[in-house]
Amino acid sequence: MRLINILFVFFFCTVAAQKSLPLDTLKLKEAKDMLADDYGNLYIYKNKDFSLTKYDSLGKQLGKLMLTVPYKVQTVQNPLSVPLFSENAQEMKFVDQNMNEIQRIDFKQKFGFIKMAYAEDLQQLWLLDDSTKRLIQYNFRNNTTINSYPFDASFDDLMDLLVFENKVYILTRKHIRVYSLKFEKLFEAPLENGKRFRRENEVIVVIADNSIFRYDPEKGMVKIFGDPDAQIVDKNILSYFEIKANKLYLYSLEKIKETKLQTEPEAQPKPTEPPSEKPIEEVKNGEGDKKVPEEKAPDNTLQKLLEDAGKVQNVGV
Template sequence: MFTFCSLYAQKSLPLDTLKLKEAKDMLADDYGNLYIYKNKDFSLTKYDSLGKQIGKMMLTVPYKIQTVQNPLSVPLFSENGQELKFVDQNMNEIQRVDFKQKFGFIKMAYAEDLQQLWLLDESTKRLIQYNFRNETIINSYPFDASFDDLMDLLVYENKIYILTRNSIRVYTFKFEKIFEASVENGKRFRRENENILVITPNTILKYIPEKEMVKIFQDPDVQIVDKNTLSYFAIKANKLYLYSLEKNKEIQPQTESEPQSKDTQQEVKPSEEKTSEPDTQEKKLEEKTQEIENKNPGESSIQKLIEEISTLQSAGD
């Protein structure tokens, strides 16, 4: 069951509207830190949850931020510069990988970990698995798909995820397409363990393997949205809002209680009937005794009474 964010508590965060103005993209790590990218001056600025600036980078060409899930090593790819760089928690560059000398034209790069990259080489139509630590190509797969409007690339569990501006496609390494769906204004992927999410300007969708895309967040008034493992973060009218992912606990009806109460009633009922039998028997004996005495007021009726009692007791047994 998926619920839209309108059902969650909305909270405004103390980030200056000037810091959010002209923001091209925003990402949130699991510590609540925010990364604001501005295309106007190619700047990437990191803020903590209270709006305090932690670090800032001034870039010379446009870069695409892949993910900030590991704030100690944030990968940024530049198609224009044909390079990928990693920055640390203070936005200092710690690693740079240059593709110009070794490859044709890299259209998209995906950093799987701190050793391996997946590269889409548009000039050779190949998907390349590359160890950038020792500069060796591990594998190369023919990939003759369209590179038009390509927005993001993700490789996970032997599946290749391609996001364009208007669609998501999933392939095997044999270039077999196993899923395709329309996506409006796709921006990037986000992977949370085995879950694959697609981020758009105002919507977040979850991929149900080989079945469908399900919306887990949607707000038409939002300009930029992202999420970490605890919350959604959204920029709306140059203000930053947080939507908690924690749901209110609901009391579920105990469907098994009815049969249990019926069983209890069935157990109690026979014991109630047993308890009432002696009272009824005593009443009948009293009535019979009174009847005998009324019929024979002048003589002793003990013998007849004993006989009648014995008869009633036998009948009761």
């Protein structure tokens, strides 16, 4: 019964919070990836022509970037400076809110083979150099290497990299791993079809194909959103987004929270009454007759008196 109540609450929250956004299905049909910034703008990446197109929440195109080789969009949380990394071109570029290139960083002249790059801020990059098996902290503003750490991990199925508070988060096709800067493994868990990290203040989020997880140091990976029928999912600070059947849907975090608060009391199991201090004798003389507890006797007496009073009224006394 409790499971049914939980499923009902989840279904009710989903229906109440779902909203279809007016984005043309043709624009979503060949989408390889989708990202949402914290202003509600959407970025659609198509692997067919290596294009990255920006739309507002009403489906109006705000900008488009045509690329010559595949690029991985790291994050769009700051739409004024969106980092993109290309393993093929061995470079990272930054684009502004109009999808115009504002800076390009070439790794070929200074490093070996960079397998993955993470832009920590507007000055520093973290680079995984596959040729030297090192994690490099690089200041691209003044072209200097700050630190270099031995990092002899397998980079064959690497999907994303994030460095935060002296911890290195590695996402592969089937796992998430957390290391210290000394290459000590702090955490590992299976995670299918992970795509990229997203950091929200102190919280590390993992975006997968049709699910979103939050990393909890004590509980591990906690699923916070999922839809097995979704083609692509993403989130910003206010909402979850998903593409399903070539249509775009939004799930408001605030509405989901409000709906859960309204329905949670109904989903809670009723507290059980404490047992009576006096045990009830269930069997008498082996006949299986149940004995009525003594505390219920006053109720029967009161009912009898009421019946007698009714009889007296009927005879006119």
